Amino acid sequence: MLCYPAGLCENLRVKISASIIVFNEESNIRELCESLSWVDEIVMVDSDSSDRTKEIAREFTDKIFDREFLGYKDKHQFADSMTTGDWIFWIDADERVTPELRDEIESLRGLAETELPDGFEMARKTWFAGRWIKHSGWYPDYQMRLYRKDKSYWDGVAPHETARVTGKIGRLKGELLHYTKRDLSEYHRTIDSYTTLAARYHASKGKTAGAGSMLIGAIAAFLRTFILKQGFRDGVQGLMIAFFTSYGVFLKKAKIWEAGRTEE
Numbered sequence: 001m002l003c004y005p006a007g008l009c010e011n012l013r014v015k016i017s018a019s020i021i022v023f024n025e026e027s028n029i030r031e032l033c034e035s036l037s038w039v040d041e042i043v044m045v046d047s048d049s050s051d052r053t054k055e056i057a058r059e060f061t062d063k064i065f066d067r068e069f070l071g072y073k074d075k076h077q078f079a080d081s082m083t084t085g086d087w088i089f090w091i092d093a094d095e096r097v098t099p100e101l102r103d104e105i106e107s108l109r110g111l112a113e114t115e116l117p118d119g120f121e122m123a124r125k126t127w128f129a130g131r132w133i134k135h136s137g138w139y140p141d142y143q144m145r146l147y148r149k150d151k152s153y154w155d156g157v158a159p160h161e162t163a164r165v166t167g168k169i170g171r172l173k174g175e176l177l178h179y180t181k182r183d184l185s186e187y188h189r190t191i192d193s194y195t196t197l198a199a200r201y202h203a204s205k206g207k208t209a210g211a212g213s214m215l216i217g218a219i220a221a222f223l224r225t226f227i228l229k230q231g232f233r234d235g236v237q238g239l240m241i242a243f244f245t246s247y248g249v250f251l252k253k254a255k256i257w258e259a260g261r262t263e264e
Contacts, residue, residue, distance in 0.1 A: 014109050017085030017149075018042045021075045025093035026051040028179075033060035035097045038106060039089060045079040071197070073154050073161040080149065080163075086113075089146050090163055094179050095124070101174025105146060118167035119147035126178040129237045136231035136241045137224075143176065144169060159197040184240070191248045199255030208260050209253035217253055222246035 018039045022029065023046060033056075036042055042061035046054055047069040054064055067078050080088055089105070091097070101122060108116065123140035126133050133139055144163055151165045181187040225231045225245045231238035 014087055014113070015040045015085040016087045016089055016105070016109075016146075017083035019076070019079045019083055019088050019090045020044045020093060021046075021072070021079050022049065022053055022057075022093050023047050023069070024049045024051045025053045026056060028093040029053050029056050030059075032091070032093050032096065033057060035102075036060075036089075036091070038102055040085055041083065043079055043082045045075055045082070047075070071161075072159050073156070076161065076163070077154050080152070080154075083149060086149060087146060088149050088152065088163075091145065091176070092178075096177040096179065098175055098177060101172065101176060104172050104174045116148075117165075117170040118151040119144050119163070119165035120170045120172050121145070122172040122174060122176050124176045124178050126180050128180050129184070129240060131235070131237055133234050133237060133241065135229060135233045136226075136238050137229040137245075138241065142171070145176065146172075157198065158201040159194045187244065191244060191251065195248055195252040195255055198252050199259055202252075202256050203259035207256055209256040214250050214253045214257070218246045218250035221249040 016039045018036045018041070020032070020042065022044060025032075026049075029044075033042060041063060042057075043063045043065075044054075044057050044061060045065045045067050048066055057064055063082060065078070065082060067075060069075065076090070080090075105120075108120075121142045121144040124143050126138050126141070128138075144165070147163055147165050151167055152163050153166070154161050155164050156162050181190060222242050222245065226238065226242035231242045234241065
C-alpha cells in the first residue's frame with residue numbers, strides 16, 4: 001500500500017471534482033458543501049427531493065441534476081459522468097472532510113500525474129448514538145473515495161456499491177468523519193431499506209435462504225461484531241451495533257426467502 005504524507009510542494013494543479021448523491025438532505029447539505037470549499041467543482045445528483053436540499057446547494061454549485069432513482073450504482077455513475085475534473089472525490093451528505101484530510105489531498109496537486117496511483121483510500125470514523133466508534137468493524141473502515149476519473153468504475157453488491165480503479169491504490173492518513181443517522185428509529189429505517197435492496201439483488205441471482213441460514217447468519221454476525229471485532233469495547237453503542245448488524249443479516253435473509261415464496 002502506498003502512503004502520501006501532507007506537505008508536498010505544489011508545482012502542478014490537477015482538477016478535483018466532488019461527486020455527491022442526495023435525497024432530502026437539507027439538514028446536511030450546507031455543512032457538507034462548506035467542507036468542500038477547496039475542490040474545483042461540486043456535482044450533486046438528486047432524485048426529486050421534497051425539502052430545501054437543492055435550494056441550499058445552489059449557493060455552492062450550479063451543477064445540480066435530478067435523476068430517477070434506479071439504484072445507488074446508477075446514481076453514482078451518473079454523478080461521476082457529470083464531473084469535469086481529472087480526479088473525483090466521492091462523499092456522502094452525512095460525511096465531513098477534516099482539515100487534515102483536506103490539506104493532505106491538496107498537497108497531492110503538487111505531484112506529477114505519473115507519481116500518483118489511480119486511487120486513494122482513507123479511514124472513515126463514525127459518530128453513532130453519542131460517541132465515536134473505534135471498533136465493531138466500523139473503524140478504520142477504509143474507503144476508496146479519491147480516484148482518477150478515467151481509471152474508475154463502480155462495482156459491488158447493492159446497496160453497498162463502491163468506486164473501484166484498475167490500477168494502484170494509495171492510502172491517505174487523514175480521516176473522513178461520518179455522522180450517521182440522527183436516532184435509532186432512522187437507523188432502523190435505513191436497515192429496512194438496505195436489506196430490501198440487498199435481498200432483491202441476491203434473489204435476482206437465484207440465491208435462496210431458509211430458517212437455518214437466517215438463524216446461523218444472525219448469530220454469527222452478532223458474535224463477529226461484538227467479540228471478534230471487539231464491539232464490546234464500544235460500550236452500549238457497541239452492543240447496539242452488534243444487535244443491529246445481526247438483525248440486518250436476519251432481515252436480509254428473510255426477505256430473500258420471501259422473494260422466493262413470492263415467485264412460487
